[in-house]
Amino acid sequence: MAGHPQMAKAAAADWALVERFRQGDRAAFDELVVRYSEHAYKLARNLTGHQQDAEDAAQEAFVRIYRSLSRFRGASSFSTWLYRVVVNVCADEMKHRGRRPIAASSLGDSDPDDIAPRASTEDALNPVHELERSQRDEVVRKAVESLPKHLKVVVVLCDMQGLSYEEAAAVLGMRMGTVKSRLHRARIALRDALEPYRELLLA
Amino acid sequence: MNCRHAVGLITEYVDGRLKGVRARELEEHLDSCASCRSALEALKAVAQTVRSLPSPAPPRDFTARVIDRLRTEPTAKGIYARWLAPALGAAVLALVLAGVLEFAQRSGRPPALRPTAVPQQAMQTVKKPVAGQIAVPGQPPKAVGAPIPEIEKPAAKAGDKTAALPAQELDRVALPRGMAAPPQVGVEPARPAKPSRRFAFAPPGAAPAPGPGRESQPTPGPPAPTFDAAQTKDKLNRGVRPEAFAAPSYATAPPYPSAPGGPPGATAPSSGATPGAQAPSMEEREAPKPEKRTSVLRLREPLPIILPTAKPFRLLLTRSQSPPYLAVRLKALRRAEKISITLIQEPRQLPARGQVAPTQGGAAQLVPGQVSQVSLSAGEEQTIGLASLASRPTGGIEQISISSPDMLESRFLLIRPLPSSAIRQGLGGLEQPAQALLRLCSLAGVTLLVEPPLPYASYGAPTAPPKASLLFLLRQMGYHVEQEGNLWTAQRPA
Numbered sequence: 001m002a003g004h005p006q007m008a009k010a011a012a013a014d015w016a017l018v019e020r021f022r023q024g025d026r027a028a029f030d031e032l033v034v035r036y037s038e039h040a041y042k043l044a045r046n047l048t049g050h051q052q053d054a055e056d057a058a059q060e061a062f063v064r065i066y067r068s069l070s071r072f073r074g075a076s077s078f079s080t081w082l083y084r085v086v087v088n089v090c091a092d093e094m095k096h097r098g099r100r101p102i103a104a105s106s107l108g109d110s111d112p113d114d115i116a117p118r119a120s121t122e123d124a125l126n127p128v129h130e131l132e133r134s135q136r137d138e139v140v141r142k143a144v145e146s147l148p149k150h151l152k153v154v155v156v157l158c159d160m161q162g163l164s165y166e167e168a169a170a171v172l173g174m175r176m177g178t179v180k181s182r183l184h185r186a187r188i189a190l191r192d193a194l195e196p197y198r199e200l201l202l203a
Numbered sequence: 204m205n206c207r208h209a210v211g212l213i214t215e216y217v218d219g220r221l222k223g224v225r226a227r228e229l230e231e232h233l234d235s236c237a238s239c240r241s242a243l244e245a246l247k248a249v250a251q252t253v254r255s256l257p258s259p260a261p262p263r264d265f266t267a268r269v270i271d272r273l274r275t276e277p278t279a280k281g282i283y284a285r286w287l288a289p290a291l292g293a294a295v296l297a298l299v300l301a302g303v304l305e306f307a308q309r310s311g312r313p314p315a316l317r318p319t320a321v322p323q324q325a326m327q328t329v330k331k332p333v334a335g336q337i338a339v340p341g342q343p344p345k346a347v348g349a350p351i352p353e354i355e356k357p358a359a360k361a362g363d364k365t366a367a368l369p370a371q372e373l374d375r376v377a378l379p380r381g382m383a384a385p386p387q388v389g390v391e392p393a394r395p396a397k398p399s400r401r402f403a404f405a406p407p408g409a410a411p412a413p414g415p416g417r418e419s420q421p422t423p424g425p426p427a428p429t430f431d432a433a434q435t436k437d438k439l440n441r442g443v444r445p446e447a448f449a450a451p452s453y454a455t456a457p458p459y460p461s462a463p464g465g466p467p468g469a470t471a472p473s474s475g476a477t478p479g480a481q482a483p484s485m486e487e488r489e490a491p492k493p494e495k496r497t498s499v500l501r502l503r504e505p506l507p508i509i510l511p512t513a514k515p516f517r518l519l520l521t522r523s524q525s526p527p528y529l530a531v532r533l534k535a536l537r538r539a540e541k542i543s544i545t546l547i548q549e550p551r552q553l554p555a556r557g558q559v560a561p562t563q564g565g566a567a568q569l570v571p572g573q574v575s576q577v578s579l580s581a582g583e584e585q586t587i588g589l590a591s592l593a594s595r596p597t598g599g600i601e602q603i604s605i606s607s608p609d610m611l612e613s614r615f616l617l618i619r620p621l622p623s624s625a626i627r628q629g630l631g632g633l634e635q636p637a638q639a640l641l642r643l644c645s646l647a648g649v650t651l652l653v654e655p656p657l658p659y660a661s662y663g664a665p666t667a668p669p670k671a672s673l674l675f676l677l678r679q680m681g682y683h684v685e686q687e688g689n690l691w692t693a694q695r696p697a
Binding site: 038045058066158 | 211213214215218220245246248249250252253254256257258259260261262265266268269270272273276
């Protein structure tokens, strides 16, 4: 994560905030929350597939980190650590709740802020295009949802969150080779799952 | 390079991570091997598709809520300062006291303090801070969001001035033509200051008729301040503006209740609707007369129905064949709410109590003719459902009346048709409530935000996009619809 100069800069800034927090400055942690809440939420959302669960998980991750920040040794960057905690919280959450029926997990999701805004106004005006696109997104999302957990988390981190192999490996605590091979297997599984929708995807 | 080896490198190649010799080797192989080429294309397409998925953004107040939640946690230093330090101090004190006593006893001199009393004190000293501090993390978190300046409860007159006329009109207007008038219901939107009375309502017909006599009755509780409609409206306006709509897209919207001609809340009730006047019908509104209470309907994608509950309102739902199901989700957007909900069915439907059942995930059950109360803390959301999947009513009216105790606080409820399997059948689930709400809001002169139930793709095979249907509906009702980014504005030309 430190490879990229900007990332290194961000990591250093995070560190400074962590330090300030340790000195008793609460606002420093707020700043970290402001920086990372959206990332944490999106990761949780992509992992759980459910808005409320994502909110709970991301919040819980921040609480856990808040409580244990004094033990943070800085072996990884703050964001890596946060992602790791989010992944763990989500895993606990999923274990806890078992399999949520699809009606509750996907149909119940209609928060006004739920869907990222679309830039193209032209498409937004055209219900048919929009329909196709949201159908496509939904199909892909469901395919990702249906992946086995250990593959899904890699796809979410690498392809949806945009982490590099190295970062994903750091978050998951596994070797980079493992990340690569799982990503490969996940994509093959996705290809197979999406095969019936080929026309929709090409549209 | 063989195919097996090549396939193993495709992922890295697609991600731009294969460099140098290995990349060249793979490319050479791809040139000569059609099957690996197609595998590459397919996996590349998969990766691109997944990467292009829009990531759902967190709710706009999410960060604030996390920060609020963390406020209930002691800081790293705070843990020491607030808990450990007093506990340690007390323990040290206790030890010292115990030591003094011990010493005093051993030395054979009568202790200055009574020996029994002192250890007790010491114990207490030790215990108190510990117990007190342990409780801290368990304290309920503070209310989310910035506190809103309290607005005085209106006197009973308030409603009479501001809400009575529209509400009365509504009773008539929302009725389908040709239908008998619904039973007089006790939910009287015109009386915001007497919630208890309203909540005491039960079956249709049982309510006391509104009349000037009631005003003379003593209002329970502290005397209500004198009420000035315009002033309260003004407060309301100020109270609800940007805080209520924290999202940027909302913030750009004119404040509720927004109308080009000035604060419509103050003007709406007096705009032409006199008690004796005929209730405006749909036709009348399609040929609008120059009136001040222009309703503005703002649509956003996706679009929440946000009803300002500054006034109590009734939601009249006309059910035809579909939907056989309707539910609303209520969310207290700003602060704790206690909301009373009454469902009234037309008398001939009333005996069929079995028609109403809690919906999936529904927290509260509505029983026809009875008041259900729902308490929501700020930000909490509940689903209130009425489902009649077993037996479909073939017409009739359902009235849902939702009211909160103190009406003039600037509160917003989020009411949205619940996504349900029933809605898959079509858009009836959206149109009917939307239509009723539109009528209601155009009469009351309020701003309304409407949401289709769900991104329609979730239904699998939708019949038509809700938005299109909603737009159609709006245009039919004479609204001029404009779109700007994610914000759709529907406005009836004055």
